[in-house]
Amino acid sequence: GQNIDQPTEMTATEGAIVQINCTYQTSGFNGLFWYQQHAGEAPTFLSYNVLDGLEEKGRFSSFLSRSKGYSYLLLKELQMKDSASYLCAVRGWLTGGGNKLTFGTGTQLKVEL
Amino acid sequence: GAVVSQHPSRVICKSGTSVKIECRSLDFQATTMFWYRQFPKQSLMLMATSNEGSKATYEQGVEKDKFLINHASLTLSTLTVTSAHPEDSSFYICSAGTGTGNTIYFGEGSWLTVV
Numbered sequence: 001g002q003n004i005d006q007p008t009e010m011t012a013t014e015g016a017i018v019q020i021n022c023t024y025q026t027s028g029f030n031g032l033f034w035y036q037q038h039a040g041e042a043p044t045f046l047s048y049n050v051l052d053g054l055e056e057k058g059r060f061s062s063f064l065s066r067s068k069g070y071s072y073l074l075l076k077e078l079q080m081k082d083s084a085s086y087l088c089a090v091r092g093w094l095t096g097g098g099n100k101l102t103f104g105t106g107t108q109l110k111v112e113l
Numbered sequence: 114g115a116v117v118s119q120h121p122s123r124v125i126c127k128s129g130t131s132v133k134i135e136c137r138s139l140d141f142q143a144t145t146m147f148w149y150r151q152f153p154k155q156s157l158m159l160m161a162t163s164n165e166g167s168k169a170t171y172e173q174g175v176e177k178d179k180f181l182i183n184h185a186s187l188t189l190s191t192l193t194v195t196s197a198h199p200e201d202s203s204f205y206i207c208s209a210g211t212g213t214g215n216t217i218y219f220g221e222g223s224w225l226t227v228v
Contacts (some may be wrong), residue, residue: 033217042206042219042225043157087156091217100147101217106156 002026006088011110016078020107022071027029031091033101034062034073036077038084046086047073075109083111117209118221126227131195136163136207136225142187145210149181150206151222163190163207189212197227 003025012018018032024032035043049055049064049071061074075082088104118137126132135148144165149157161182163169169182181193190209194201206222 040204040224042222045217056137089157100145100159100162102158103149103157108154 002090002092002102004088004090004102005091006086006104006107008105009110011073011112012078014078014080014111014113017052017074017076017080018109019071020045020071020075020086020088020109022104024069024071024088024104025088026052026090026092026102028092029066030089032062032064032071033069034060034088035087035089036082036084037087037106043087078111080111083109085109117207117218117220118181118220122221123224126197126225128198128227129196132197132225133191133193134205134207134225136190136192136209136220138188138209138218141209141211143190143211144187145207146184146190146207147207148182148190148192149208151206157206158178160192162166165193192212194217194225199227201225202227 005023032046034046034048037043046060047055047062049062054063059076084109085106085108087106089101093100116139120135124132148160148161150160151157159172160175163182165183165187167183171177179195184190204222207220210217
């Protein structure tokens, strides 16, 4: 099975940097995803890691350590619009290939002035 | 533009009735699609894996006779909530992927309210 943990809530200041951690224990691993979700909307893809290391994409970066079962999402130059829920999701193995994701509980980020 | 489309985006139904939600892949064929449910302020919970041409695979605790899934073609999966109850009111969302890598797409989601 899969067990994915994230902090429930975080608060940060506009213009600052925030790191959202995710730890996972899975029976199989085939990639880790980070999504942003605003209330009432579908998740929006942010980043994907399948190998160890840092992936950078503009203001967002994501890090993965497979041996530690650990990932983080780094948001720089925070903006008010970044206030949202951030979901960590792990893809397991599925016979014949596939894209089955197991989501963490999500971290509700509040950006303040 | 959207590559996975859901319909309807919002639906209200009476308790005891059934409601169908469609999920379509627009630019690719999907042998598997996934249905999630999300209650307010909670994360997405996988309900079932929809398999084209065969029976869906349900997650533990999800009633297969209540949540009927049909994946009759490579671009369409449907979720039918049968004998709906107010506690079935939730945000239902589907996903599909084109293969490996990060190519997993989500539909827009469907808000179901049972009154």
